[in-house]
Structures are given as C-alpha cells and as structure tokens.
Amino acid sequence: MDTPIEPNSAAQSRDFPPSRAEALRRLDAFLPRAGRHYANERNADHGPERRGNVSVLSPYLRHRLLGEQEVVASVLQRYRLEQADKFVQEVLWRTYWKGWLELRPAVWARYLETVESDRTRSRKDIALRANIEAAEGGRTGIEGFDDWARELVDTGYLHNHARMWFASIWIFTLRLPWALGADFFARHLLDADPASNTLSWRWVAGLQTAGKTYLARADNIARYTDGRFTPRGLADTAEALVEPPLPAASTLALRPQPAADTRALLLAHPEDLDPLSALPAGLDLRAAVLITSAADWPWGDRARAFVDGACADTGQRLQQAGLAVQALGAEAATADALADLAAAHGTDALLTPDAPVGPISDLLNRLAPQLQARGVSLTRVRRDWDSQFWPFANRGFFPFRERIPKQLRALGLG
Numbered sequence: 001m002d003t004p005i006e007p008n009s010a011a012q013s014r015d016f017p018p019s020r021a022e023a024l025r026r027l028d029a030f031l032p033r034a035g036r037h038y039a040n041e042r043n044a045d046h047g048p049e050r051r052g053n054v055s056v057l058s059p060y061l062r063h064r065l066l067g068e069q070e071v072v073a074s075v076l077q078r079y080r081l082e083q084a085d086k087f088v089q090e091v092l093w094r095t096y097w098k099g100w101l102e103l104r105p106a107v108w109a110r111y112l113e114t115v116e117s118d119r120t121r122s123r124k125d126i127a128l129r130a131n132i133e134a135a136e137g138g139r140t141g142i143e144g145f146d147d148w149a150r151e152l153v154d155t156g157y158l159h160n161h162a163r164m165w166f167a168s169i170w171i172f173t174l175r176l177p178w179a180l181g182a183d184f185f186a187r188h189l190l191d192a193d194p195a196s197n198t199l200s201w202r203w204v205a206g207l208q209t210a211g212k213t214y215l216a217r218a219d220n221i222a223r224y225t226d227g228r229f230t231p232r233g234l235a236d237t238a239e240a241l242v243e244p245p246l247p248a249a250s251t252l253a254l255r256p257q258p259a260a261d262t263r264a265l266l267l268a269h270p271e272d273l274d275p276l277s278a279l280p281a282g283l284d285l286r287a288a289v290l291i292t293s294a295a296d297w298p299w300g301d302r303a304r305a306f307v308d309g310a311c312a313d314t315g316q317r318l319q320q321a322g323l324a325v326q327a328l329g330a331e332a333a334t335a336d337a338l339a340d341l342a343a344a345h346g347t348d349a350l351l352t353p354d355a356p357v358g359p360i361s362d363l364l365n366r367l368a369p370q371l372q373a374r375g376v377s378l379t380r381v382r383r384d385w386d387s388q389f390w391p392f393a394n395r396g397f398f399p400f401r402e403r404i405p406k407q408l409r410a411l412g413l414g
Contacts, residue, residue: 015048015155016059016190018309020274020317023060027074030055035079039086045159045225048151054159055087058191061094063310064272064353068095069385073413081405081414089401095385096400097195098356099393103249105357110243111179111198118177128176135174136184144221144229145169156190156302161224167204168216172235178205187300194358206240209396213238249394255354255382258283264349265289265342266323267378270307271360272353273314276321278383279351286345287324290315291333291360330363335370342376354382384411 016022033052041053060066068091075084101108122129134140138149148166152158158166163185170181182201186192202208215238222230258264260282268275269291279285292311293299299307315325326341342348350371355361368378388407392400408414 015157016056016306018059018065018306019313020060020065021313023057023066026055026057026060027066027071030057031074031078034075034087035083038084042086042090043161043224045162047225047228048155048157051159056157058094059157059306061091062191062193062196063270063307064274064278065310065313067274067277067383067385068092069383069411069413070277072408076408076413081408088404092389092401092404093397094193094196095389096393096397097199098193099252099386099390099400100199101195101357102390103252103394104246105250106247107202108194108198108357111182111194114177114179115183118180122177122180131174132176132180135170135176135181140174142169142173142233143231144225145231147229152185152188153300153302156188156306158189163200164204164214165216165221167201168214168238169231169234171205171241172213172215172238173233178202178207178241188303190303190306192303193356195356206238207243211240213240252387252391255380255387257381258349258351258379262349262351263347264351264379265338265345265347266318267291267338267350267352268314268318269352269355269360269363270311271355271358272383273310275314275353276318278353279381283351285323285351286347287326287341288315288318289333289338289341289350290318290325290327291330291363292327293329333363333367335367335374335376338367339371339374339376348376350376350378352378352380354380354386356386 034055038053038055044053046053057066057071061068061071072088072091075087078084081088122132135145136149138146140146145166148158148162167178167181170176171178178201182198185197185201189197199208203212204214206213215236216234218230218232218234257280260280261284263284263286266275266279266285266288268288270293272278275288290311292308293304311327315327318325328337338350342350352364355364364378364380371378388410389400389403392403392407405414
C-alpha cells in the first residue's frame with residue numbers, strides 16, 4: 001500500500017523550508033561560524049532579518065530532520081572541542097532538557113494539568129483573558145515584548161535571548177500564568193518541544209532550579225538588541241514561583257535493540273524524521289507508516305505547517321529508499337489500523353525511533369498494550385546519543401556538562 005506523500009504548499013515557510021536537504025545546507029553554511037564567532041556573538045538579537053550570528057538549526061534538530069550527533073560530529077571535524085565548546089554546549093542543552101524530563105515524566109503531566117487549569121481560570125476571569133490576549137497579540141505597550149510576540153507568530157522563531165526576556169516579562173511584569181506563556185510558545189515556535197520549552201519557562205519562573213529566577217532588564221535588552229529596544233516599566237524584582245515538591249528522578253527505561261534480521265513495519269513520527277538512521281542495519285523493513293500529526297499537541301498554523309511539510313519530506317525520502325509509505329494522522333493511527341497494516345505486509349512487529357516524553361510518547365504508550373493484545377509488538381529504538389547522555393541528566397546542567405567530553409569520546413567524537 002503506497003500512499004504518495006506530497007508537500008503541502010502551505011507548509012513552505014519563507015524562513016524555514018521544512019526539509020532535510022535544507023537542514024544540511026544550513027549546517028554546512030554555519031560551520032565556518034561555529035567556533036569563536038558563535039561564542040562571541042551568540043547572545044545578540046539583531047532582529048529577524050539578521051540571524052547570521054546563530055545557527056537557526058533548532059527547528060530541524062527539534063524534529064530530528066538533523067540529528068544532534070550529526071551536527072556535533074560535523075563541528076568537531078572542523079574544530080577541537082574547546083574551540084567550539086559554546087556551540088556544542090548549546091546543542092547539548094536540548095539533549096539535557098530531554099533527558100531531564102525523561103527521568104521525571106510527572107513534570108510533563110503537571111504542566112498539562114496546569115495549562116488546563118489556567119485556561120479554565122482565564123475563561124472565567126475577563127480581565128485575565130484580556131491581558132493574555134493583549135500579550136499574545138503584541139498589544140501591551142511594552143517595547144520589545146510586543147515586537148517579539150508578533151515575530152513569534154509571524155516567523156515561528158525567536159532568538160534564545162529574546163525568549164528569556166519575553167518569558168520574564170510575561171511572568172514578572174505582566175504577572176500572567178507561566179504555563180500559558182509556555183503554551184503560547186508551544187503553539188508557535190517551530191522548535192518547541194515538551195522538554196526544552198516547558199523546562200526553560202520553569203527555569204525563568206524559579207521552579208526548575210528552586211528559587212533561581214531570570215529577571216529581564218532594560219539595559220541588558222538594549223545592549224543585546226543593538227539599541228532597538230529599551231522597554232520601560234519592567235519589574236525590578238523577580239520573586240520565584242513555588243510548587244509542591246517534585247518526585248525524585250527515575251532511572252532511564254531500557255530500550256532493547258531489535259535483532260539484525262527482524263522483519264518489521266517501520267513506524268515513523270514527527271519526533272524523529274530521519275528514522276532510518278535511528279535503526280540498526282540489516283533489518284527487513286517491509287513498509288513504513290508515517291504519523292503526520294498529533295492532535296493533542298497544540299501546534300498553531302505555522303508550526304503545524306512546518307511539521308506537515310517535514311513529514312512530507314520524510315515520506316518522500318522513505319519512498320526513495322524503496323519503502324511503501326502509508327501516511328496516517330494521529331487520530332487514525334489506532335492499534336487496529338496498525339495491526340492490519342502489519343499483517344498486510346507479513347509481519348507482527350512494528351519498529352519506531354524512540355520518542356521522548358511528550359504527546360508522541362503518550363501515543364506510543366497507549367498503543368503498545370493495545371497492539372500486544374492483537375499479537376503485534378511495538379519496539380522503540382533509542383538512539384545511541386540519547387543512551388549516552390540522558391542518564392546523566394539526573395541533576396543540574398553543570399554536572400551534566402562535565403560529562404560531555406567523556407560521552408562524546410564514547411560515541412567516537414571529540
């Protein structure tokens with residue numbers, strides 16, 4: 001069963017064409033700037049038309065059109081680790097956040113509950129709802145903040161420094177619910193994932209590292225935006241938010257590797273859109289099923305268009321690799337549908353790249369026992385990169401950072 005995968009014209013972002021070829025082109029273009037230039041210039045937000053001081057690879061890394069290991073390997077072919085340390089660390093921050101949440105999935109569940117509770121409150125509180133709408137629409141009158149709100153919705157991207165300023169102003173100046181700010185980013189950022197987005201907002205709010213907050217200051221904003229913005233009226237204190245204690249970190253669940261000659265159906269999804277590189281060699285893959293969207297993840301129009309375009313690109317590449325591809329929306333990817341497809345291709349096994357904590361992982365967790373009841377196994381294959389790094393995200397980033405050289409050497413890098 002071969003369903004053609006066609007790019008949706010609505011998915012073609014003027015800023016971020018959703019394809020692996022574009023990701024590789026950007027990586028190649030950025031490499032000459034990944035060393036000292038990045039270290040010296042990375043904190044500056046020159047505006048949406050001048051992003052040459054950063055890699056703008058994050059939307060591709062987020063959906064693994066481009067892999068973290070692939071990016072770091074390319075950088076370390078050109079530089080020694082100490083020469084490109086700042087950029088390598090930036091890539092590893094995303095890995096760290098994913099590992100941290102993987103060891104504490106209850107934090108994701110708590111975030112979802114908080115978003116729903118805050119939404120309910122905002123529906124009842126007219127003033128709160130109006131303030132949230134003004135903040136999301138860039139109508140607060142705060143210089144910089146309003147510009148970033150519009151830039152986010154228009155482009156699906158913000159410089160990392162602008163994200164921190166925006167979150168701090170949202171929480172401490174406007175005094176809006178932090179989880180709804182994180183939800184606003186999640187709906188519009190092309191690179192928002194459950195780990196880096198949620199935990200970064202928690203960090204600004206003083207929840208992630210208890211008591212440690214981030215306060216946006218007008219002089220810092222003016223300095224790093226080339227004087228474009230000097231907002232007035234910002235909060236001059238940032239009192240940390242509080243919450244009930246978090247559960248202790250768990251150990252990383254094991255993910256067994258399939259045997260080299262396993263006959264299986266490939267299950268691809270938006271958490272890992274270069275799926276063949278995640279699987280061991282020698283597998284007997286009969287076809288591929290591509291989950292194209294997750295209805296319970298609140299993507300806005302631009303972010304959903306990027307994901308749909310990236311899925312179309314992945315489907316085309318899988319077809320070029322000789323696999324028939326069936327595209328399914330998340331709602332249609334039921335256990336019965338997947339079991340029937342597996343049977344049609346003469347297998348009782350599904351293989352999928354592992355998905356970290358988030359809506360795709362939630363979907364896979366629901367499907368596994370249902371498929372088992374139909375006599376079909378679902379095996380989640382974890383990438384070596386994640387296996388090497390995630391177990392060490394059990395504390396703060398600085399102990400994790402100390403492990404980076406050793407773990408890179410274990411992967412044959414550095």
